[in-house]
Each structure stands twice: as structure tokens, then as C-alpha cells.
Amino acid sequence: MSDQNLTDWRKLALKLEAEINKVILGQELPIRLVTNAIFSRGHVLLEGDVGVGKTTLLKAFARAIGGGYERIEGTIDLMPNDLIYHTYLGEDGKPHVDEGPILKSGEDLSIFFFNEINRARPQVHSLLLRIMAEKTLSAFNQEFTFPHLTVFADRNQVEKEETFDIPSAARDRFMMEIPIIIPQVDKLMNQLIFDTKFHDADKLISEVTPKMLKFDQLNKLSSEIQNTIKSTSALEKYSLNLWKATKNPEKYNIKISGIDTERLIVSGASPRGISMMMKCARVSAWLNNRTSILPEDIHAIFHETIAHRLVFNPVYELKRTEISRELSNEILNKVSVT
Amino acid sequence: MRKIHLLFCLLIFSSVTLFAYEDPRKFPDIDPKYIEIDILDPNQKVGYTVGDYIVREINLTVKKPFKLIEESLPIVGYEKRYRGQLLGISLKEIDVSKESRDEFSSYLIKLKYQIFTNNVVAKPASITADYYRFINPNEPKKIQKFRVPEFTFAISPIAIFGDVKIENDMSPYRGPFFLDKIQGENKIKYSLVALLLISLIFVYIYGRYTWLPTRTFSMIYRKFKKQKPSAANTKKIITALHAGFDNLIDQSLFEDNIPLLIKKNNSFKHIEKELHTFFKISRALFFQKHIKLDQDELNKWLINFALHCRMCERRLIVNPKEIKGISF
Known part of the structure; x- marks a missing residue:
């Protein structure tokens, strides 16, 4: 990859940042950090109070990056196999097995978004450890790989009931833990309250240009940056x-x-x-x-x-x-x- | 013989004395058509007391052929009398200026009297009339006089009549009056303590901010001011300057926390531009190897910068004209 390519990619990265800043107010620093993590090929854990926009921020990035996108909600009864497969009775009355969120996009899985990760049990954290560190998973007698996978997770620190601390080994797998704090600027706070544009998160995210990055080239780009x-x-x-x-x-x-x-x-x-x-x-x-x-x-x-x-x-x-x-x-x- | 000699001396003394006290009133009055007089007396007519001055200004015009005999003017030290009694008013100064014309001569006579009398009640007093004598050169033996009118006023007592005389009022309930020297002494003591404190404060300020050679940037400047340009020396001075800044703000100074340094010592605000240049140089030297630096120019700039830091450390203001940039 030439210097010119690095320059072009840089412009793209800054454009991505600008695109996210359009829909997320007053979070320039966390957005710069998430952008950094994407090009460093690291997993990101967002931490903050309830309703500060953690999920919206990650969803906006997931939309802009492109590739396979899967999401799971952390709950106390979530088990590791819920990530891998789920079973159901089909129309034919027979049991069926489908891929879970981890496997559904196959190798194209680009973003795996784990919402409220601290509500999941340590067993789930263990599975995630392997996926995050090795980007592989053994299931159904075969090995699955996720070369382009980035895990985005969030957790809130306010609620302690029915939550599990993420063990240090799991925390260490995350490249960054980014605190999200409500911007203390009256103008921005007013905008968040009175501008109805920010009340519908899904509609807001749809304003982000989708698939801005070629997700399958990010690994190569990242190693080029590291070498340059x-x-x-x-x-x-x-x-x-x-x-x-x-x-x-x-x-x-x-x-x-x-x-x-x-x-x-x-x-x-x-x-x-x-x-x-x-x-x-x-x-x-x-x-x-x-x-x-x-x-x-x-x-x-x-x-x-x-x-x-x-x-x-x-x-x-x-x-x-x-x-x-x-x-x-x-x-x-x-x-x-x- | 001895008696005759004594009598002779007495006669001579008496004749001189009599001549000196010759009564001016015996001379005939001069025809008023030859004299014009204008007297300027003080407006104040009462309230004079011992030690006060009274000034009279007399403007006298004498028409020809008459002339003023200046010896007839009052003499300094002369004490005014009334019916042979001293009045307690004497002449302190006299100033005479004369202007002669073809038809007349004019005199401006300024007389300054001082009062040497007082009384327990107000009493009338006056600067009695003076008699100036005039002579006609055509008739030198016929001397004539002119009466300068008197100035009357009132002398007032210094204290109100009936004022308590302390020697008549020695009540045992009233202690003797002493002059209190303690207050004066205390004032001197307080002044000395204040002076000492102020001196100490000045010494402290002077020592803290000005001349003490043990301060960080003073030492850096002294150590490096004569160093020769080389990459190693440049690194040394930059490292020392970084350590100096870290020491000053008690934490690592980076370009983005320069405001901390300025908050700590406002003098650095005047070299803020140089501080940014310094960080640019430091980054180029330690972290951006591809940037080429002219060691000679860099060395001069850094020594000058160290000098400016020393001035800022002493709370002095660097002349903006001395702040120079550097190209690299």
C-alpha cells in the first residue's frame, strides 16, 4: 500500500469521523477514539450512565463501517450457545438449528455489538474472550474464523443488580474502554432536549452514510499504518x-x-x-x-x-x-x- | 578742671540728643499743592496681637521745586510713641523707591511694622502720624513738613479674658500635666519595625525573583551559555530546559499544558510563541528524526531561549523585539 493510499484512507477516516459527529452531539473525543480503535483493529468497550448515547454511537459506527453486523443483548440468562446457534420448531413440526449471531455472517462478520455486556454471565464472557483474542470459534465440529471482526460492547456502571463484573482477562481483550459523558454545554444540552431529530435514534442513525469503509481492507491498512x-x-x-x-x-x-x-x-x-x-x-x-x-x-x-x-x-x-x-x-x- | 571737662561733655551730649529728638512739628506745613499722597493701609482693623505685622504703602508725589529730605523718613527699629510712652509698635523694614521727572518726584514707601504688645482685653492702638520734611533748594534754610496721617486699629488679647490661670487652679484631683513621650517612642518603634519588615519583604522579593543564582533557569543558562553547537549539546540543553519546566510546574510540561506554566508564572506569557517553537524543536530532535536541524542556528536560539526563561523566572518581561523564530 503506497503513501498515497494511506493519505486517501486518512481522508476517509476523517470523513467517517465527521459523519458520526453529525448525528452524535458533543462526543468528538469518544468518536476520535472509536475511529482510532477501528483503524487499530481493536475491540471497544463503552462505559457510561444510562441513556447517554453509547448504543447509538456504536450503531452509527457499525452502519458506517459496513460488512456483517450482528447484535446481542446481554441478559442474566444468556448462555454461550445463544451466541452460536438457536433451535426452534419449524413449520414442518420438526426441530431446526440456525446459526446464532456470531455465525450468521460467517467470515464477513465485521461488527459484533454486545449491548449491556455486564448483564451476561461469566460463561458468556469466556466465549467472548476467545472470539475477541483469536477471532476463531469451534462449533459443530468445525473451526470458524472471523478475520474482520471488531467487538463493540457497552455497559452501564449505575446498575449493579443482576450484573457481573467483567473479569480483568476479558477487559484486557478490549483495546479501549471509552467513557461516555454527557456534554456539559448548555447549547448542546438544549439541542438534545428540544431538537426532535435526536429523539428517534434509529432515524438518526439512518442519516449516516452506510458502508463508508471497505471493511475487508482494514486489517491490511492497519498493518500498513503500524509499519509506516x-x-x-x-x-x-x-x-x-x-x-x-x-x-x-x-x-x-x-x-x-x-x-x-x-x-x-x-x-x-x-x-x-x-x-x-x-x-x-x-x-x-x-x-x-x-x-x-x-x-x-x-x-x-x-x-x-x-x-x-x-x-x-x-x-x-x-x-x-x-x-x-x-x-x-x-x-x-x-x-x-x- | 575735671568738673569743667565733665560739664563740657554733658553739654555736647545734650545738644546731640536734643538735635536727634528735634520735634518735626515746629516746621511750617508745606503748601498742599506741592504734595500728592496715596496711602494703602491694611483692610484688617482689629484682631492684631503680639508678633503680627502691619504693612503700609505710601505713594508720595512731590512737585518741583520741593524735594523730600529722605533722612526724615522713619528709621528701622524706631518704636512708636504716644505722649512719650512706648506703644509697642516698631518699624521692622522700610523700602523706598524713587522716580524723578522734570516736574515732580514720586516715592513709593513701604513700611513694615511689628507689634510687640498685647493686653488681656482689646485696646486701641495706632501707627502714629509721621512728619516728612521737604526742602526747596532755592531756600535751603526754609524746611517744611508734611503730616502723614496715622493708622488706627485694635489689638486683641491672645486668650479670652478670665482664662484659667493654671497656677491658681492646682486641684488635687487633677494630676500634673506631663509631656507624654511614650507615644512618640512607640511611633518610632513601630516605624522601625515596619521599616525592617518592608526591608525584609524587599530582600525576599529581590532574592526570590531577581538575583539568586540558584534558580533553575539561571543555572541552565549559566551552564550552557558558552556551549559549542553539536547534536549532543543540543540534546543536553533541551533536556535541561524540559527538566527546568517540569521542576517549575511540578509535573511534566507538554505543549498542550503550557497554560499551566503561564498560570504558575505569568511572565512566560510573553514568550509563549517561543515556548511553542521550543516544543517544535524538541519534537523534531527527539521524535521526528527525518527533520534536519542547523545545529549552529539552533544552539544560538536555545541559549537565547534559556536566557528568556531565566528572565521569566525572575518575573521580568522579555522585550518582544528579542523574540526570534527559527526555521527548520
């Missing part, structure tokens, strides 16, 4: 220090009010996490029309690629959202580049 965008030894050293700081924040003089940083971290970012961070940083540099990664590219995606991978001491786990934001900010503030 360079990093220097100074940046590699900086990344390494950031990684170390996620493991031992106290060694970098990182202090959080009311938190014993020596006891805070049970496990820092994983090697997979750091490599995903660097992948996203390269895409960030590409989206900003650069050929080298800058520290700012890492900053742009650091919290979203790292914070959800950190395993905190159970004492602090209940306040994960606040602590992880503060910790990632402090790491960026304290770890020096040069």
Missing part, C-alpha cells in the same frame, strides 16, 4: 517508563489524595496492553498526518487503552472509575519524556 509510522528511542524509553509507572506508581513519585499508591496496584498494564497502546498511538499520529509518534499521541489514548487493564487492590476497586482517571493523569504528569 515510526517511533524513536526517546519515545520508546518514554513508553517503557509509562508502563513501569502503571506497575509501581510510587517509584515515580505518583501520589493520589487519600490513596496508598504502594498498595493500590495489584497488577499493572499487560504487555498486550502496552502494545495496544502503541498501536493506537501510531494510528493517532497517522490521523494527525504525521509519520512519527509524539508523546501527545500517547497522551491522546493513554487513559482509554491502559486504565481498564489495571487491577486494583479490592479495597479501591469500588472507586475504580475515579481512581483510574486520576492515576492515569498523574502518570502522564509525572513521567518525564526526556
